[in-house]
Amino acid sequence: MRIAFIGPPGAGKSTQAKRVARSLPxxxxxxxxxxxxxxRAEIEAGTxxxxxxxxxxxxxxxxxxxxxxxxxxxxxxxxxxxxTTSRPRPGRPAP
Numbered sequence: 001m002r003i004a005f006i007g008p009p010g011a012g013k014s015t016q017a018k019r020v021a022r023s024l025p026x027x028x029x030x031x032x033x034x035x036x037x038x039x040r041a042e043i044e045a046g047t048x049x050x051x052x053x054x055x056x057x058x059x060x061x062x063x064x065x066x067x068x069x070x071x072x073x074x075x076x077x078x079x080x081x082x083x084t085t086s087r088p089r090p091g092r093p094a095p
Contacts, residue, residue, distance in 0.1 A: 009036075031079045038071040039063060 003020070005013040017032050042050035049070070053063055 031075070033072060033075055033079075035068050035072060038075075039068070042071065 003017075005017050007013050014032075014034050014037075017034075021032060039050075039053055043054050044050070049067065053067065056063055
């Protein structure tokens with residue numbers, strides 16, 4: 001099972017995902033990934049990717065789709081089933 005919560009920043013995507021996850025039987029619980037949390041963790045860890053993202057933020061630009069996918073896809077592949085939270089990204093249609 002793969003579930004995505006999509007909405008603008010501050011809409012409560014992560015909050016709702018956590019609530020739904022807690023309501024499921026433990027054998028149906030899957031890891032939850034938030035693109036924002038993954039990006040913030042890279043910045044806090046001081047990785048090369050985190051420094052690049054921080055510079056992108058400082059310029060007032062959005063993080064490229066390729067960067068988000070580089071963080072998210074390996075985790076999705078390992079998890080098999082999961083929850084993700086994200087926001088619509090302007091400039092490109094949703095897949």
